[in-house]
Amino acid sequence: MILASIEPINGLTLSHYMLTSALLLVIGLIGFLTRRNMIVMFLCTELMLLAAAIAMIAFGRYHLDVSGQVFVIFILTIAAAEAALALALVVLLYRHKATLSAEAWSELREP
Amino acid sequence: MGPTVLYTASVFGAVAVYLLLRPGPVPIKVVGTLLGLGAGAWILKESAVVLSADEAGGAGTFFVLFSLIAIASAVRMITHHRPLYSALYFVMVVLSSAGLFLLLEAEFMAFALVIVYAGAILVTYLFVLMLAQQTPETDDQSGQPEYDRVPREPAAAVVVGFVLFALLGDMFFSPEGIADLPAPPSEQQARVAAWQQLDALPDRLASAVRREIGRSTDIEIVADRFGSAVRIEEGDAYVLVRTAESTEPQTVWLPDDAMPQNIEQVGLALIAKFPVSLELAGVILLMAMFGAVVLAQRQIELSEQEKRAAAAGDGHRRGGGISDAPPAAGTGGGGR
Numbered sequence: 001m002i003l004a005s006i007e008p009i010n011g012l013t014l015s016h017y018m019l020t021s022a023l024l025l026v027i028g029l030i031g032f033l034t035r036r037n038m039i040v041m042f043l044c045t046e047l048m049l050l051a052a053a054i055a056m057i058a059f060g061r062y063h064l065d066v067s068g069q070v071f072v073i074f075i076l077t078i079a080a081a082e083a084a085l086a087l088a089l090v091v092l093l094y095r096h097k098a099t100l101s102a103e104a105w106s107e108l109r110e111p
Numbered sequence: 112m113g114p115t116v117l118y119t120a121s122v123f124g125a126v127a128v129y130l131l132l133r134p135g136p137v138p139i140k141v142v143g144t145l146l147g148l149g150a151g152a153w154i155l156k157e158s159a160v161v162l163s164a165d166e167a168g169g170a171g172t173f174f175v176l177f178s179l180i181a182i183a184s185a186v187r188m189i190t191h192h193r194p195l196y197s198a199l200y201f202v203m204v205v206l207s208s209a210g211l212f213l214l215l216e217a218e219f220m221a222f223a224l225v226i227v228y229a230g231a232i233l234v235t236y237l238f239v240l241m242l243a244q245q246t247p248e249t250d251d252q253s254g255q256p257e258y259d260r261v262p263r264e265p266a267a268a269v270v271v272g273f274v275l276f277a278l279l280g281d282m283f284f285s286p287e288g289i290a291d292l293p294a295p296p297s298e299q300q301a302r303v304a305a306w307q308q309l310d311a312l313p314d315r316l317a318s319a320v321r322r323e324i325g326r327s328t329d330i331e332i333v334a335d336r337f338g339s340a341v342r343i344e345e346g347d348a349y350v351l352v353r354t355a356e357s358t359e360p361q362t363v364w365l366p367d368d369a370m371p372q373n374i375e376q377v378g379l380a381l382i383a384k385f386p387v388s389l390e391l392a393g394v395i396l397l398m399a400m401f402g403a404v405v406l407a408q409r410q411i412e413l414s415e416q417e418k419r420a421a422a423a424g425d426g427h428r429r430g431g432g433i434s435d436a437p438p439a440a441g442t443g444g445g446g447r
Contacts, residue, residue, distance in 0.1 A: 012160060012174055014292075015283040017211065019158070020178040022279040024185055024204070026272040027128070031189030033268035034132055036258040039240055040194050043201055046232065047185055050208055053224070061215040063293075064301040066376040069220045070385055073377075076227050077392040081399035083232045087239040088406035094243040095409075100194075101258035 017058035024051035037100050038093070042086045049079045116157045117280045123150035125273035131190045132265040147186065151179060158284070170214055177210040192255045198236045205229045219374040302346040305370045308379055309348070310339045312371060319369035320352055329355040341365070 028047035035041050053072045060068020090100070097104045123146055130143030160171045184203035191197045205228045212221035262268075296304070309316050320330060333351040334340045341348050348369075351360040371379065381389055413421065 012171055016158060016160060016174065016178075017215070018283045019154070019280055020181065020211070022276055022283070023182055024208075026276040026279075027182065027185040027189060029275070030128060030132075030265075030268045030272040031185075033271070034262035034265050035189060036261075036263050037194050039236065039243070040189075040197050040259075043194075043197055043236060044189060046228075047188070047201065047204065050204065050228070053220075054208055054211060057212055057215050057217045057220060061217070062295050064296055064304070066373070066380045067384065069217050069373075069377050070380045070388075072217075072220050073223070073381065074388060074392055076223065077396060080227065080232055081395050083235050084399045084403040085406070087235055088403040090239060091242060091407050099256070099258075100243055101256070103258065 014058055014062045018055060021051045021055040021058065024048075024054065036102050038090050038102050039087070039100060041102060042083070042090070045082065045086075046079055049075055049082075113157075114281050114284075116153065117284060118277050120150040120154045121273045121277040121280070123147070123153075124276075125269045128186060128190075128273075129265055129269045131186060132262050132269070134260055134262075147183075151182065173210065173214055177207040177214070181207040181211070192259050194240050194259065195237070198233055198240060201236075202229050202233055205233070216373060219377050299346040302370075303343050305376070306341055306343050306346075306348040306365075307339075308371045308376060309341045309365075309369070311379055311383060312375065313340070315369070315371070315375070316340060316350070319365055320350055320363055323363050323366065323369075324352065324354075324361075333360050 025048050028044045028051060031044035031047065032041050035044065053075045056068040056071045056075065058068075060066060060071075093105060094100060127143045127147030127150060130139055130146070155175060160175060181204050184200045184207065188197045188200035188204065191200060205224060209221040209224045212218075212224060317330070317332065320332060324330070331353040332340045333353055335342060340350055342350065347364060349362050349364045352363050353360045
């Protein structure tokens with residue numbers, strides 16, 4: 001049932017879910033900054049999107065409103081679109097230099 | 112949970128992630144793992160989650176289990192040297208997040224997450240990982256290239272990440288609660304809102320009423336003067352029903368399981384509240400598909416002679432030996 005209880009169950013509050021979400025976001029951020037493999041970097045952005053989805057669902061449960069879940073559907077859409085485009089780019093780049101290292105393309109940055 | 116606990120645990124967690132990130136011998140990794148587990152256990156102990164199996168279906172236990180699996184798999188994902196294993200650990204994160212969604216009573220999204228993330232997106236990642244398989248550079252026993260083994264600036268990244276985490280956690284566990292967060296609706300308000308959605312689902316309403324009065328045909332639900340059939344009183348709902356026998360409308364109270372379930376509420380919100388966003392999501396997916404096809408297609412450069420040969424071969428196959436097509440037509444030129 002959607003309306004089981006609004007009170008915290010077993011001491012669980014919104015803050016606990018938000019803490020999990022924040023930790024996943026931070027781990028994804030650290031992974032994005034430290035990893036040098038392009039595919040793993042994009043995987044870390046997926047992790048950050050997942051953390052945002054957990055936060056959305058937790059807030060939606062807190063307000064007893066399904067809009068949070070609807071937003072997660074859109075997050076999934078963005079994640080799928082991002083995966084398709086990013087991986088197509090990675091395949092393209094891999095054909096040029098035969099490496100997945102992000103530093104192989106560091107001449108693209110601002111001087 | 113006081114801020115001191117959170118900050119100290121953040122420092123421990125940061126050191127743990129740093130030790131796990133940088134390449135080093137196994138004992139250092141063990142120290143990092145223990146440090147991280149200790150920090151997690153300390154935060155759990157201070158944040159007053161009840162770990163009991165008998166109370167309220169053991170929600171606290173399942174929360175701790177799913178969160179720990181998610182966070183540990185996420186750390187392993189960013190520290191593993193093989194990208195394939197990173198992707199598989201991300202599947203673990205997705206599965207345990209689906210468990211958290213179930214605890215939050217978002218059943219539809221839990222299944223959608225498993226199907227879309229673990230099923231579709233991760234398979235795409237695995238495909239590309241195998242497509243872009245490394246030629247083994249044998250400068251290391253592990254066979255992994257240098258850019259997978261050596262992280263870039265782990266200390267700075269860990270500091271940035273855990274300062275952000277300490278700030279966020281401080282906000283969530285401050286004594287006055289999350290700042291500016293409105294109070295949740297009372298149970299009665301929530302019930303009223305759920306019953307009101309039933310008006311948009313006439314078939315479901317009719318079948319619930321039929322089940323209540325035990326008749327399969329010939330009912331007419333009387334709407335009030337605002338056109339809504341569900342009348343709500345103190346969080347409970349009833350409808351007025353006119354049947355074939357009596358002209359006088361009869362009151363039927365609706366049972367609680369006639370309330371729209373999670374998937375119906377999501378579908379209704381998607382169609383009724385966010386129709387434009389839904390269309391935009393479709394357009395975004397279509398554009399992403401076009402973009403991926405255009406980006407990943409392989410351009411084949413053919414010289415003029417090869418084009419002529421390809422065109423001639425094409426003509427032979429199609430025309431049974433007679434090739435009257437002009438050689439410059441370039442039918443086989445573009446590539447796929």
